[in-house]
Amino acid sequence: MSMNQxxxxxxxxxxxxxxxxxxxxxxxxxxxxxxxxxxxxxDARLTPQSVLLHGHHQQREFSPGLVLRCGNSLxxxxxxxxxxxxxxxxxxILLRGELEFRIGDARFVLSGETDTGSELLTASTGNQQRLQxxxxxxxxxxxxxxxxxxxxxxSRFDQNSNYYREQGDGALKVHNGKLSAKQRxxxxxxxxxxxxxxxxxxxxWEARVLELLAIIFSAASATTPATQSMPSSIKPVTEDLxxxxxxxxxxxxDAIFAQQCQALTVGQIxxxxxxxxxxxxxxxxxxxxxxxxxxxxxxxxxxxxxxxESQSASVQEASAMAGYNxxxxxxxxxKRQFGFSPRQAASRAKTRxx
Numbered sequence: 483m484s485m486n487q488x489x490x491x492x493x494x495x496x497x498x499x500x501x502x503x504x505x506x507x508x509x510x511x512x513x514x515x516x517x518x519x520x521x522x523x524x525d526a527r528l529t530p531q532s533v534l535l536h537g538h539h540q541q542r543e544f545s546p547g548l549v550l551r552c553g554n555s556l557x558x559x560x561x562x563x564x565x566x567x568x569x570x571x572x573x574x575i576l577l578r579g580e581l582e583f584r585i586g587d588a589r590f591v592l593s594g595e596t597d598t599g600s601e602l603l604t605a606s607t608g609n610q611q612r613l614q615x616x617x618x619x620x621x622x623x624x625x626x627x628x629x630x631x632x633x634x635x636x637s638r639f640d641q642n643s644n645y646y647r648e649q650g651d652g653a654l655k656v657h658n659g660k661l662s663a664k665q666r667x668x669x670x671x672x673x674x675x676x677x678x679x680x681x682x683x684x685x686x687w688e689a690r691v692l693e694l695l696a697i698i699f700s701a702a703s704a705t706t707p708a709t710q711s712m713p714s715s716i717k718p719v720t721e722d723l724x725x726x727x728x729x730x731x732x733x734x735x736d737a738i739f740a741q742q743c744q745a746l747t748v749g750q751i752x753x754x755x756x757x758x759x760x761x762x763x764x765x766x767x768x769x770x771x772x773x774x775x776x777x778x779x780x781x782x783x784x785x786x787x788x789x790x791e792s793q794s795a796s797v798q799e800a801s802a803m804a805g806y807n808x809x810x811x812x813x814x815x816x817k818r819q820f821g822f823s824p825r826q827a828a829s830r831a832k833t834r835x836x
Contacts (some may be wrong), residue, residue, distance in 0.1 A: 488586050491599075493641070499597070499649055505537070505624070505694045506513045506536070506537075507535070507536045508534050508535040508536070509530065509531055509532065509533055509534060509535050510523070510528060510529070510530050510531070510533075510534050511530035512534075513529075513534050513535070513563070515590065518565055519565055519834050520563070520564040520565075521561060521562070521563050521564075522561065522562045522563075523560070524559070524560040524561065525729065528540050528559060532558070532559070533540060533558050534557070534559065535556070535558065536555055536558065537553065537554050537555025538549075538552075538553065538554045538555065539552070539555065540553075540554045542687070542692065543573060544687075544688040545630075545634070545688075545829050546633070546634065547570075547630060547634030547635075547637075548624065548628070548629075548630050548631075548634050548691070549628070549630075549635050550627070550628055550691055551626065551627045551628075551629070552625070552626045552627075552672075552673060553623065553625050553626075554578075554622075554623075554624040555622070555623060556620070556621075556622050556623075556629050557579070557617045557620060557621055557622075557623050558620055558621070559617075559620055560596065560617055560618050560619055561616075562614060562615070562616045562617075563614070563615050563738055564612065564613065564614045564615075565586060565613050565615075565617075566611070566612065566613065567605060567607065567611040567612070567613040568610060568612050568629075568631070569606070569607055569608055569609055569610060569631070569632055570606075570607070570629060570630050570631045570632050570634070570635065571601055571605070571606045571629070571630045571635060572591075572604070572605050572606075572627060572628070572629045572630070573603065573604040573605075573628050573663075573695075573698055574602065574603050574625055574627040575594075575600060575601070575602045575625060575626050575627070575669050575789060576593065576594035576600055576601055576603075576623070576624075576625050576628075577593055577594040577600050577624040577625060577626070577670075577673065578594045578622055578623060578624035578670060579593070579621045579622060579623035579627075580593040580594075580618070580621065580821060581615055581616065581617055581623065582616040582618070582820075582821065583603055583614070583615055583616075583650065583656065584613070584614040584616070585605055585611055585612070585613050585614075585630070585656055586612070586654045586656070588654070588656040589754045589787075590603055590658040591655070591819060592658070594624065594625075595632075600660070600661045600666055600669065601658065601659065601660050601661065602658070602659065602660075602661055603657070603700070604656065604657045604658075604698060604784050605651065605655070605658065606654075606656075607652065607653070607654040608653070609653070609654075610813065611654055613669055619820075620713070621791045624673070625685050626672055626673055627671060627696070628691060628695060629680070629693070630695070634808045638797070639834050644833040652653035652754075659772070660772050662697070662701075662767065662768065663699055663722075664697060665694060665698070668690055668693055668694040668697070669694065671690050672691060672694065675687040675690065684689050687797070699799065701768075703716065717756050727757075727761075727765060728833075730755045730756055730757040730761075730762065731755070731762075731765045731766070732764065733754060733755040733756065734752070734754065734755035734762055734765070734766075734774070737751050737754040737755065738751060738774075738777065738778050738781060741744045741783065745805055746762065746778070748762065748774045748775060751773075751778075752773065766789070779805075779815070780819065782803065782804040782805050783804055783815060783816060783819045783820070785803060785804065786800040786801070786803055786804040786812075786824070786825060787789060787816075787818065787820060788829045789828060790804065790824055790827040791828075793828070796828075797809070797824045797825055797828060797836050800812075800824060801813075801824070804816075810825065814827075
């Protein structure tokens, strides 16, 4: 599926350069007419003529295989849309609203709010994947996404680079995290340049997209000791980091994943990683966009979600696994992260099995 003025799929495939100057309306029937799209609605009273989306949607192909899509629209109802994620690399940044994405077996809830910051989701795959996007309530959604085909990536990266070694098996790799201050500033600049009311410099617009991609790739490469090969025109943000700092960051992540059931302090994690607590905080803010404890909290909630959906633990047991002594506090944090309660997660899992 390629995005045009009547499409709102941020993970869609490549298409032509289109810029919408005026808001437009997409009905349920219009949306369902898109090739490869499956749409499920929560409200049975909606008709094919009912408005699904209303707002601006734009697309720009800077070079063959590199596509930017931007959208700012009112989602008028709750829905779940399924489509195909093409091979290559894609990232989506949610600047406003809350959406759930499911790719393969991975599941993420993205939110973009002024007080808590924005989130991004990146997906890299050598094969087509099934993508599902879920909007749980009417809301205003603003996003931008960048897609790069395997051919575009091959033209920018050396075949012996760390990027190609990591992606050599073609397996799906998905990452979710908060935007760093630099990433958020670039995303805001990109959306400003795509505004139909702005006389944008196309070269500057493309430069900002490439710079944002460079930062995203650099953050991903920090999980391995080797330095990822970047396009020669892009300056990676990790070039001022030593090999030791990158290794410290990886050891800290490994310690968090290995001891999710234990209440670790930042000092204990830093000691395991071989660095100071303040230095570790700086590394996590640079690579994950959040503090060490916020990263740990998210991972524990994801683990709780997994055991609830697999029905391998009760809500009370999942709460303890996530490190919460209070079931009420666990439920509040869980719902804030995923948009639904722990009991709803468990009951949905039972419903799917019946």
